[in-house]
Amino acid sequence: MKDTIGFWGCGNMAKAMMQGLIDRGGHSPQKIYCISKSGASARAFARQSGVLALRNSSELIEKSGVLILAFKPFQLDDLRSELGRIEGVPVLSLLAGKSLQVLRSCCPKAKALIRTMPNTAGSIGKGATAYCGEGEIPAETRGTLLTILNPMGYTIEIDEKLMDVFTAVASSGVGFVFEFMAALKEAGEKEGLSADMALKLARQTVYGAASLAVESSAPPEALRDQVTSKGGTTQAGLEHLAAGGLRPLIHGAVKAAKARSERLKAEG
Ligand SMILES: NC(=O)c1ccc[n+]([C@@H]2O[C@H](COP(=O)([O-])OP(=O)(O)OC[C@H]3O[C@@H](n4cnc5c(N)ncnc54)[C@H](OP(=O)(O)O)[C@@H]3O)[C@@H](O)[C@H]2O)c1
Numbered sequence: 001m002k003d004t005i006g007f008w009g010c011g012n013m014a015k016a017m018m019q020g021l022i023d024r025g026g027h028s029p030q031k032i033y034c035i036s037k038s039g040a041s042a043r044a045f046a047r048q049s050g051v052l053a054l055r056n057s058s059e060l061i062e063k064s065g066v067l068i069l070a071f072k073p074f075q076l077d078d079l080r081s082e083l084g085r086i087e088g089v090p091v092l093s094l095l096a097g098k099s100l101q102v103l104r105s106c107c108p109k110a111k112a113l114i115r116t117m118p119n120t121a122g123s124i125g126k127g128a129t130a131y132c133g134e135g136e137i138p139a140e141t142r143g144t145l146l147t148i149l150n151p152m153g154y155t156i157e158i159d160e161k162l163m164d165v166f167t168a169v170a171s172s173g174v175g176f177v178f179e180f181m182a183a184l185k186e187a188g189e190k191e192g193l194s195a196d197m198a199l200k201l202a203r204q205t206v207y208g209a210a211s212l213a214v215e216s217s218a219p220p221e222a223l224r225d226q227v228t229s230k231g232g233t234t235q236a237g238l239e240h241l242a243a244g245g246l247r248p249l250i251h252g253a254v255k256a257a258k259a260r261s262e263r264l265k266a267e268g
Pocket residue numbers: 008009010011012013014035036037038039040041042069070071072073075079094095096117118119120
């Protein structure tokens with residue numbers, strides 16, 4: 001099998017992945033290929049990173065040992081006939097909401113099909129990426145897959161039916177945490193901090209808490225209890241959050257995001 005990786009699309013996610021492969025995955029940029037619709041974004045990224053921009057999908061299919069679909073989900077239908085020419089190589093799809101069944105109908109001769117869902121923190125190697133294949137993923141394909149996904153951070157294989165809840169918790173969840181950070185900053189400002197100081201403190205507080213949670217084996221409730229003394233300041237704030245229904249609110253947000261993911265999938 002060729003040890004080259006071809007990116008079909010050169011937008012935000014593809015560029016983040018290619019940069020991660022070079023910076024953290026030890027991949028030679030010379031073995032990474034990309035194409036884009038206009039060609040301009042692929043050429044610009046190639047100049048900056050050393051990857052090779054190819055002219056068209058025929059060249060990409062011919063030269064790549066594994067193909068990564070990194071265009072927008074709605075573009076899949078227009079690309080059906082080109083995708084149908086892929087033969088004998090694994091295909092990894094980043095297309096949100098596109099099922100393995102739909103992908104297989106577009107790439108009937110692909111060696112293996114893998115559906116993945118990265119989140120934006122993957123661009124700095126701190127993401128959570130879920131993937132699923134059609135049944136047991138062959139060992140060779142899994143090895144290739146992990147060399148591509150691991151530079152983005154934590155990876156986990158899941159059942160395809162869990163993709164919507166994964167999207168809600170891990171992809172939309174990043175947005176929920178940013179909203180919490182913004183609220184903490186706003187509250188700090190209202191209580192007398194300068195805007196700049198409130199922003200710095202909110203960022204560092206979320207960063208520090210998240211880092212502690214990742215490095216510790218303790219569940220978040222235990223870490224919370226470690227900083228909560230009876231009758232103290234944290235307890236006063238936590239009681240306010242509980243009275244305001246923080247947990248049901250978060251549960252509702254995950255439910256809403258999951259339902260939206262299911263609807264988007266149904267709309268195709
Ligand atoms: N961004 C995220 O945080 C995120 C998270 C999870 C999953 N995803 C998935 O990742 C995929 C890419 O998202 P993105 O945010 O990176 O999109 P994006 O920035 O809009 O990039 C899309 C890329 O696809 C290229 N393209 C479109 N039609 C093409 C064609 N016919 N042939 C070749 N290339 C074509 C575009 O070319 P031009 O540059 O010439 O326009 C562009 O480079 C999507 O399927 C999305 O669901 C993204």
